Amino acid sequence: MDPQMLRTLEYDRIIDQLIQQATSETGKKAAAGLQPSPRGDEVQRMLQSTAEAIDLLRLKGNLSLEAVSDIHPALQRARIGGLLTSVELLRVAGTAGAEETVCSVLEGMDPDETPLPLLRELSGQLKETRILARTIRGAIDEDGAVTDDASPELGRIRRNIRQLQGAIRTTLDEFLRHSQYQKMLQDPIITQRNDRYVIPVKQEYRGAVRGIVHDQSASGQTLFIEPQAVVNQNNRLRELELEEEREVERILGELTAEVADKADDLESNLSVLTQLDLILAKARLGKRMKGIVPGVNMDGFIRLKRARHPLIPMKEAVPNDVELGREQRAIVITGPNTGGKTVTLKTVGLLALMAQSGLPIPAEEESDLAIFTGVYADIGDEQSIEQNLSTFSSHMTNIVHILDSMDENSLVLLDELGAGTDPTEGAALAISVLERVLEQGCRVVATTHYNELKLYAHAREGVINASVEFDVESLSPTYRLLTGVPGRSNAFEISRRLGLPEEVIQAAKSQLSSEENRLEEMIGALSEDRRRAEKERREAEALRQQAEALLQDLKLKMESWDREKERIRESARREAKTIVSRAKREADAVLEQLRRWARERPGELKEHRLIEAKKRLEDAEPETPTAQSVDRESTRQIRVGDEVLVRTLGQKGQVIDQLGEREFQVQVGIMKMKVGREQLEWKGSPPQESPDKGGTSYRRRSDQVRPELDLRGRMVEEAIPEIDKYLDDALLTGFDHVSLIHGKGTGALRTGVRKFLDQHPRVKSYRSGGQGEGGLGVTVVELS
Structure with a gap:
């Protein structure tokens, strides 16, 4: 580059x-x-x-x-x-x-x-x-000093040094505390000179203290004397220090040899x-920079979704969509100064360079960039005083260099093309340069003020107009890029709002040709229509999302009501059974008592009357809805793979094998058991995959549950039951994380899925898929 x-x-x-x-x-x-x-x-x-x-x-x-x-x-x-x-x-x-x-x-x-x-x-x-690293760190501490543990010999030498230093200090401390010498000392301290322990003695007492003078103070009033009592000890200390230096050098030599190996x-x-x-x-x-890793291609295609300039603070940058390289190989951007044209130009070029360097770009998922052999840019006023070049000359020098260097796989960025000279000649040159670049096969983004280039972009195949939006009400740019609509100068409107007399504005308008006036009016109408259409689209989208959310909320409430009604019914059935069972036990006790009386008073009570009395008690037990449903379900055929309720356990399971005409093997959680048909209640069959409709990628098997569920193509009301069953199966299988693939689309399915997950009792948390997990098209669920 x-x-x-x-x-x-x-x-x-x-x-x-x-x-x-x-x-x-x-x-x-x-x-x-x-x-x-x-x-x-x-x-x-x-x-x-x-x-x-x-x-x-x-x-x-x-x-x-x-x-x-x-x-x-x-x-x-x-x-x-x-x-x-x-x-x-x-x-x-x-x-x-x-x-x-x-x-x-x-x-x-x-x-x-x-x-x-x-x-x-x-x-x-x-x-x-790693062993070399441990060896070095075992011998050298963080401050770069060789440790005592580096070798046994070094440890011995340093122990002797410390002992000898202690002995010298003890001797000198006694010297300092001796009343005979206290008046001779400048300060009662022990210090070092030339690596030997000394004490500060006043000059006038030089002869009273036997020893070696090693130094004196700047004033000459203090002498630093090594007393004769510690000379031999200091000599021995110096010998030990030399031994220490040799041992340290030996250790460093061994470590250096290991490094060399x-x-x-x-x-x-x-x-x-x-x-x-x-x-x-x-x-x-x-x-x-909250960036993403973009896709890349060799087809010269650029698609940037909500791309931001990486050097502008995130809160200030206005994201824009840019698409270039398929139907349109060139974009001509027009609009007012300081409106964001140059920033858009730099954003496209800089993000292309970043992607080709392996860097993430500040844009949204599904952004794609071409790989260019060269990215060429002529941006800003690069007037050269040293070369005595005007603004126009500087621009043309850069353009000449670009035309000489570019090839069919280049990206060319031209800012204010043709500016700095006569408008008529500048516009003609700008069109000619654009034609040359397009003939070479390059992708090009250019900014301009010339109306001629707006007409050129409108008429030339492969070139599209774009503009940066300007808010006339606030007299400020919005920095939004509008593709397909050329920009207006807004000079007359801005002048009017700033107070320029209307007659002056009208006189200025009369100087324009009828074609120029019609062009400005057409651009203004297009811009207004676009703004109105975008506003209506946003309102319609908001209403659609609101309606979908309301529908989903109602469906969830209906399902919740149905579950609540079933819970109440089940509670009532259990309560009724409890009452009846209590009554039967009481009746059995009464009958037993009656029999006992009959044995005690034979001839007074007959056995058949007792049986009739018990029969009446049994007939008094009310039939419950459960019994009716069991009778209806008893004739349903159960197959391998069906989900069933084991009545004796009150738990759901799955049929994994048929052992006989009326006997099945059922798996409930991690347990497998043999169960008779009369103890089973059919609950559902496994979902079937459609080969030509991108259906769910999940199929229930007795020995396998996949870690993801593909919901693409489903309506929200179709997806919710599938998710509910899938989460149950995933929990039984032992998964703690699963992925729900709903795609991106309009976002309605994702919204519905997440509202359901918010209410599911076994969902601990969920998040969007990360890099390599599917991004916003996947919700990763953590189960509890």
């Missing part, structure tokens, strides 16, 4: 933001050198790896590689036998330990649930260096970790 064009489109500012998101030293360097790629396979791979990194960060939080450093110089010195310092070894340990960090994160994720093929492939290239592996890992940090930086930048 042309570096000048990258600067024109402010690609360097995006790179600055990317550098801030990288966590490692080498990752920041890689981010600084990132360039858009014209190769389709490379762009696809970069974008896929970015999408995987977004999923990784979403599932695992942040993965920092800040410990990774540029250790190439240290590795080179280790290879040639140089001695690495403790700080250099710590940097090596940070890079070596990152291998374990990355591998542990990816190994802790189920490859079936989160495949992440590119990231796993990249991490698979890492060589094992692993130098090739460390260098390979550094390259992989740098790539991984750059990929993660892209994902973090995408999250920061």
Whole structure:
């Protein structure tokens, strides 16, 4: 890509933001050198790896590689036998330990649930260096000091040093506390000079203190004397310190040798970790700007949905839709100054460069960008004082460069085409340049003020007019892009609202040709019709959504009422059964008592009378709706796969096998049991898939329930019963997460599904599908 064009489109500012998101030293360097790629396979791979990194960060939080450093110089010195310092070894340990960090994160994720093929492939290239990292960190602390545990000899030497230092201090403390010497001391403290312990003695008492003078104060009033009593101890201390230095050097030498042995592996890992940090930086930048990973194509087609300029604060940026490259290969944007034409131009170019660098773009799902061999832009007033070029000359110099460099796979962005010279000649030149670019086969977006270009775009095949909206009432632009409608200058209307006399405005209008007046009136009428149509469409859409929501709410209420009525009926049946059972028990007790009396008084009571009395009691038991429904259901044929109610358990199950004419094997949850036909109540048959109607992808089987349910093509009232049954089956199977595929469409089915989920007792939570899960077309449900 042309570096000048990258600067024109402010690609360097995006790179600055990317550098801030990288966590490692080498990752920041890689981010600084990132360039858009014209190769389709490379762009696809970069974008896929970015999408995987977004999923990784979403599932695992942040993965920092800040410990990774540029250790190439240290590795080179280790290879040639140089001695690495403790700080250099710590940097090596940070890079070596990152291998374990990355591998542990990816190994802790189920490859079936989160495949992440590119990231796993990249991490698979890492060589094992974690043992070296542990060895170095076991010998050197975070401050870069070699620890006592680095070797037994070093530990012994340092213990002796500490003991000797304690002895010297004890001797000197006694010296300081001695009344004979207290008046001779400048301060009762112990200090060091030339790595030897000394005490500050006043100048006049030099001869009274036997020892070695190591230093004196700036005023000469204080001498720092090593008393004779500790000279031998200080000598021994110095010997131990030299032994310590030699042992530390030996330890560093051994660690350096281990680094040299692993130098090739460390260098390979550094390259992989740098790539991984750059990929993660892209994902973090995408999250920061609420971006998505776009689709890409080699067909020169651009479709941006609610795209924003990434350098404008999110709250201020106005999202726009842009489509280019199929029926229309060029867009001519007109409208007032400061209306957003140049921002739209830069947005298209910058997002194309970002996508070809593997970066997410601030747009909505289903956005698609072409892969261009070059993105060329002539934007803004680039007058060159040094070259003594006018605005027009500067623009034409850029355009000449673009015409010489472009090919059929280029994107060309031209701002204020033909401006800076005579309007008639400028318009003619602008049309000629556009024709040349279109003949070359490029995709082009141009902005202009010329009416001639509006007419050209209207008449030329493959070119479409567009404009940036201007609110005449508030005298301010809305920054919305209106495709298919050319822009108006609004000069007369703005002047009128600002107070310019009407006669002056009318005189100005009379200077225009009749064709120009008709063009302005036509554009004004088109703009007004479009605004009115959009307003009515929004109102109609709002009413339709409101009606659908109301219908769904009513259906849910009806279902709730039906369930409540059935609950009340069932409660009444149970209560009636309880009353009757109590009566039967009481009757049996009475009959038993009567029999006992009969045995005691034979001849007074007859047995047949007792039987008749019991029969009357049994006949008194009322028939319940359940009994009637059981009689009706007893003749229904039950097949394998049907859902049934096991009356003895009061639980639903599924028939998995038929053991005989009136005996079945039924699975209830994790239990399988043999049940007779009389104990079964048929509840439903499994749904059938239609091969030519994109029906549900879920089919109930005894041994398999799929983790997703495809509802596309369903009405809300058709989908709700399927979801209810599917959630029951998913719970029995043991799923804790399932996906409901409803598509995007108008959003009515998604709204209905989510309202149902809000009321379902076993739904813990739900969310929209993420990157790689289907986006807004899928609802992921967590079951409890």
